[in-house]
Amino acid sequence: MTTFLITGGAGYIGAHVVRALLAAGERPVVYDDLSTGVRARVPEGVPLVEGSTLDRVLLDQTIARHEVGAVIHLAAKKQVAESITRPLRYYRENVHGLQILLEAVRGARIETFVFSSSASVYGTPVDDGPVTEDTVCAPISPYGETKLIGEWLVRNAGRAHGISTACLRYFNVAGAAAPELADTSVSNLIPMVFERLDAGLPPLIFGDDYPTPDGTCVRDYIHVEDLAQAHVAAARALSEQPFAGDLTLNIGRGEGVSVREMAEQIGVLTHHEALIPQVGPRRVGDPARVVARTDAAAKHLGWSARRGVRDMITSAWTGWRFIR
Ligand code: WQD
Numbered sequence: 001m002t003t004f005l006i007t008g009g010a011g012y013i014g015a016h017v018v019r020a021l022l023a024a025g026e027r028p029v030v031y032d033d034l035s036t037g038v039r040a041r042v043p044e045g046v047p048l049v050e051g052s053t054l055d056r057v058l059l060d061q062t063i064a065r066h067e068v069g070a071v072i073h074l075a076a077k078k079q080v081a082e083s084i085t086r087p088l089r090y091y092r093e094n095v096h097g098l099q100i101l102l103e104a105v106r107g108a109r110i111e112t113f114v115f116s117s118s119a120s121v122y123g124t125p126v127d128d129g130p131v132t133e134d135t136v137c138a139p140i141s142p143y144g145e146t147k148l149i150g151e152w153l154v155r156n157a158g159r160a161h162g163i164s165t166a167c168l169r170y171f172n173v174a175g176a177a178a179p180e181l182a183d184t185s186v187s188n189l190i191p192m193v194f195e196r197l198d199a200g201l202p203p204l205i206f207g208d209d210y211p212t213p214d215g216t217c218v219r220d221y222i223h224v225e226d227l228a229q230a231h232v233a234a235a236r237a238l239s240e241q242p243f244a245g246d247l248t249l250n251i252g253r254g255e256g257v258s259v260r261e262m263a264e265q266i267g268v269l270t271h272h273e274a275l276i277p278q279v280g281p282r283r284v285g286d287p288a289r290v291v292a293r294t295d296a297a298a299k300h301l302g303w304s305a306r307r308g309v310r311d312m313i314t315s316a317w318t319g320w321r322f323i324r
């Protein structure tokens with residue numbers, strides 16, 4: 001049994017990763033500054049250390065005290081729009097914080113490191129086919145830049161210091177394993193639509209003049225439970241093949257769904273069919289289509305997503321009503 005340090009483990013995705021590790025018989029320790037994480041999301045019996053990855057002394061103490069053998073790094077600022085207005089905070093937290101964490105990992109001779117990266121490293125893919133891990137990375141927001149720089153840090157530190165690493169590029173994450181674990185930040189399509197429905201307003205589609213089948217943007221939605229399983233599979237793959245070099249993997253379903261399709265499905269599944277989606281102006285920085293090729297994750301992790309959009313929407317809606 002390995003003790004895993006889960007930075008950001010009190011967050012929406014982190015809480016699901018902690019539960020997946022417990023179910024797999026592993027021992028998580030949560031390290032979270034609680035700036036957006038929620039203490040109540042940490043299960044009974046799982047140690048929670050309130051701290052920042054910028055605090056090297058506390059990181060060293062925590063790693064030593066809990067005999068940490070592996071790290072899954074999820075702590076980061078992740079709001080694309082906010083990263084444009086506060087780039088220095090994003091670089092400090094997402095890049096400098098990661099650098100300090102990697103120095104602590106190296107100092108403790110930890111050999112397994114899983115990093116939360118993002119499909120936003122791709123920016124606006126040049127063609128509208130599925131993106132592979134070899135697709136050119138040209139992020140178009142400071143957030144996406146911090147994730148790409150983070151991958152460089154992780155891969156270089158891994159190669160130089162004998163750490164097996166996996167960079168997992170998340171696509172659009174949604175859903176919840178339980179109502180109390182739902183995403184509380186209204187910063188992505190599904191909760192943003194929920195908020196409008198609660199106000200008696202129809203979904204607002206940001207542009208329908210994109211070069212896609214119905215003119216609205218196409219994304220690859222992945223259930224947070226499938227995403228959490230991918231972290232367990234990655235940690236296992238790295239520990240079973242010591243110094244397996246570095247893995248960089250798309251974590252998506254490999255299936256594109258348009259904003260209009262999502263908005264209509266949300267309407268049906270939440271019994272708001274009467275609120276017909278409206279179209280507004282484009283949002284700056286939105287690529288027309290970002291959909292994953294997922295062969296590499298299947299090959300290297302033996303993992304693929306199992307849950308569909310319906311489960312994402314219904315579980316998110318149940319969580320929304322539970323929390324609101
Ligand atoms: C999805 C689509 C909007 C709200 C996300 C995360 C980012 C990263 C990559 C992890 C876009 C449209 C939205 C609304 C709309 N994930 N939309 N009306 O921008 O694809 O990025 O995945 O690192 O952190 O944010 O996700 O949910 O913001 O938007 O039309 O009310 O829905 O224009 O096309 P995005 P999103």
